[in-house]
Amino acid sequence: MRFLPVSLTVLIVELKDLDETLALFASLEADPVDGIVDIVPAARTLMIRFRPELLTAETLAAAIAHRDLSAKIPPSDMLVEVPVTYDGEDLHDVADLTGLSVEEVIERHTASEFTVAFCGFAPGFGYLVGGDPALQVPRRQSPRTKIPAGSVALAGAFSGVYPQASPGGWQIIGTTPVKMWDLTREPPALFQPGYRVRFFDLAKRAQTTIAETAPARIETRTVEHSAATTITVTAAPMPALVQDLGRFGQTGQGVSSAGALDQGAFRAANRIVGNPVEAACLEITLGGFAFEVSGPTVMALTGASCPLTIRDVKGRVIEAASYQPISLETGDTVTLGFAPRGARSYLAFRGGLEIAPVLGSASTDTLAIVGPDPVGVGAVLAIRTVDRSLSPVSLDESPAFDCPAPGEVVTLDVVMGPRSDWFTEQGIETLESQIYDVTPQSNRVGIRLSGPEALERKDKAELPSEGTATGAIQVPHSGQPVLFLADHPLTGGYPVIGTVAEYHLDLAGQIPVNAKIRFRPITQFAEITPAKA
Numbered sequence: 001m002r003f004l005p006v007s008l009t010v011l012i013v014e015l016k017d018l019d020e021t022l023a024l025f026a027s028l029e030a031d032p033v034d035g036i037v038d039i040v041p042a043a044r045t046l047m048i049r050f051r052p053e054l055l056t057a058e059t060l061a062a063a064i065a066h067r068d069l070s071a072k073i074p075p076s077d078m079l080v081e082v083p084v085t086y087d088g089e090d091l092h093d094v095a096d097l098t099g100l101s102v103e104e105v106i107e108r109h110t111a112s113e114f115t116v117a118f119c120g121f122a123p124g125f126g127y128l129v130g131g132d133p134a135l136q137v138p139r140r141q142s143p144r145t146k147i148p149a150g151s152v153a154l155a156g157a158f159s160g161v162y163p164q165a166s167p168g169g170w171q172i173i174g175t176t177p178v179k180m181w182d183l184t185r186e187p188p189a190l191f192q193p194g195y196r197v198r199f200f201d202l203a204k205r206a207q208t209t210i211a212e213t214a215p216a217r218i219e220t221r222t223v224e225h226s227a228a229t230t231i232t233v234t235a236a237p238m239p240a241l242v243q244d245l246g247r248f249g250q251t252g253q254g255v256s257s258a259g260a261l262d263q264g265a266f267r268a269a270n271r272i273v274g275n276p277v278e279a280a281c282l283e284i285t286l287g288g289f290a291f292e293v294s295g296p297t298v299m300a301l302t303g304a305s306c307p308l309t310i311r312d313v314k315g316r317v318i319e320a321a322s323y324q325p326i327s328l329e330t331g332d333t334v335t336l337g338f339a340p341r342g343a344r345s346y347l348a349f350r351g352g353l354e355i356a357p358v359l360g361s362a363s364t365d366t367l368a369i370v371g372p373d374p375v376g377v378g379a380v381l382a383i384r385t386v387d388r389s390l391s392p393v394s395l396d397e398s399p400a401f402d403c404p405a406p407g408e409v410v411t412l413d414v415v416m417g418p419r420s421d422w423f424t425e426q427g428i429e430t431l432e433s434q435i436y437d438v439t440p441q442s443n444r445v446g447i448r449l450s451g452p453e454a455l456e457r458k459d460k461a462e463l464p465s466e467g468t469a470t471g472a473i474q475v476p477h478s479g480q481p482v483l484f485l486a487d488h489p490l491t492g493g494y495p496v497i498g499t500v501a502e503y504h505l506d507l508a509g510q511i512p513v514n515a516k517i518r519f520r521p522i523t524q525f526a527e528i529t530p531a532k533a
Contacts, residue, residue: 003061003528004418006047007499010469011057011528012418013046013064018117018129018157020069021046025118027067033060040251040467041118041193042491043127043158047467062530075115076194082161083202084110084152088172090140094154097137097171105173106201108132114159114197119189119254120465120491123368124163124181126191126254127465131159139462139493143169150175152199156464159199161191164369169493183358183370189253229295229383231349234333237288239374241444242353243346244280246486247361247370256490257470258365261344261444261509264400265303269348271394272300272325279352280362282375284345286512287338293328297383298350298393300325304342304403304510309335325350325393342403342510350390354382367445367487401507406514409435412483412504413522414473419463419495420525423475427456431473431497436481436517446474447483447511454479455497468492471500471508473519483517485509 001024002014015021025041035054040047050060086106088094095102112135114128131154139155144167147153151162153170162168163180176199180190191197233240243266246259260266260283267277282289287306301308301322308320313331320326322345328334339345355362355372364371375381404410420428436449455475468474468491472484476494483500485508500508501522511517 001065003057003064003530005057005415005523005525005528006418006469006496007415007471008502009052010047010049010499011060012466013048015044015046015069018043019072022073022117023069023071024064024067026071026073027069028064033063035060038248038251040120040490042120042466043117043464045464045466047469049469056531057528058531061528062533065530073194076196078192078195080190080195080197082152082176082178082197082199083205084174084176084199085202086174088152088174090153090171091173094135094137094171094173098134100134105135108135109159109173110199110201112159112198116191116193116195116197117158118193119191119252120467121254121489122163122166122181123253123255123370124189124191125160126180126189126193126195126197128159128191128197129157131157135159137171139169140171143167147172148175150177150180152176163189187253188359193252228385229293229297231291231293231381231383233289233291233375233377233379233381235288235290235335236376238285239376240282240284240289240347241364241366241374242280242355242362242372243283243364244362245278247359247363247365250359251490254490255359255368255370256365256486256488258361258363258368258371258486260346260363261486262303262346262506264506265344266346268323268394268397269300269302269346270352271391272302272323272397273298273348273350274391274393275348275350275352276389279348280355281353282347284336284347285343287336287345289347290333290335292331292333295330297328298325299328299334300348301336301345302348302397302399303345304339305399306339306345307337309337311335323397323399325395339403341405341512343512344509349383350393351384351386354384365487366443367489403510404507404512404515406512407516409516409518410507410511411518411520412508413501414498414519415501415523416498416521416525417496417523420497422457422461422463422495423497424456424458427497430455431481431519432521436519438511438513438515438517440513442513444485444487446485446488447508447517449481449483449517451480455481457495463493463495465491465493468496469499471502471505472496473498473500483508
């Protein structure tokens, strides 16, 4: 095993192959290490998040280093059969790459029994192993910007089905009408780790059936608004998003945590109105948002500071301040100006928003398309009735840092790894020395950066998909890095040169387009040595 640093609370365990990876994952599931928060299995790695107050990276490595990796995972009793129309646009290319005819490619694919090794990339995307070795083909040299949902594809030793339209570089050999991800199903992901999967050719079978146990349905219900007060959105240049602290425990289905990008500001907004710190708030990008309230309530605005005005039913207008509790009355209209600094503001109401959780969270994940819909003009949101569990409002909250403005340089501390050794000394020096521009293509998934020089790699080797953490600085073939934020994919196939330290993630979430970023490594890359007993 190799133990590689990711951040101050995350490491990667690299193993010889997928069998060893799954064996170690099964061992840690059966006999867990106290202090491990989450594990993301991938092709040859486990990404492990741990609680630093209970474990160090070195003691965690020692607890793992001598685990038995010889055990085989017993096959699941669950078999899923997937109908396929073999009409993929890469089918003939796969035939050429394998030296087989198109008919032989289809026969070998349908004759194989696959196993779901792990999930990642997108919710419901299962990495399937166990196929015919003759069908192992490389990813496309140039990934497509959009692959349709239901595309059946091959890449290396894996087969898979795209659950939703997304970019991707796998070789498409067919399509299926079966939904891989369906929130009305329990569990929503059709492919679960350990399930057995077989594909069959629709052209040769008259009826389409899926051999799986009947899924328990999640009852769809309308949330009963017990609140007497609602807000009606009257302006939203960019739709607001409902956010909380994140969605946890769903990595087995390929779902990352999401959650508020500036969690310090999010928590402060809830404290100011006396809510539990995890209560759902609105995350507003760049301001310009406005709403009318139907009844009395208390609100707070934190994060990126916006000019804030309130007009009452008689037309009187007053100005209000951020980081303070603000009392509103029936008919008041609240207008946020545009934020001159920072990127995201957090709007909380006493009692919290009446939002039905999805997979245990009210957070909106913009990449996975999980959670409440974006909140645009005309949206009506209910505020929960205040109950006795609420706390007094907080009057002494203040920003944790000054939000950056466009044109300013923001310095972010970086833990080097896990793939720093994929880059030349010149590439490492470039990361440390140059200043990057934040491009307009940035969003909650990641900050896309542009620098004078590309980050130089040692070679063009392909990285097997592995877990990625929030704050990861992933480097695609262009050599221009992407800084992953909360809605990033759970796994990725490009090397991560370093990861922004956890204490600077809130700051990263407030960096606006056209600002600049300097990375400051706080560690030198080195493998983690297990602690001695």
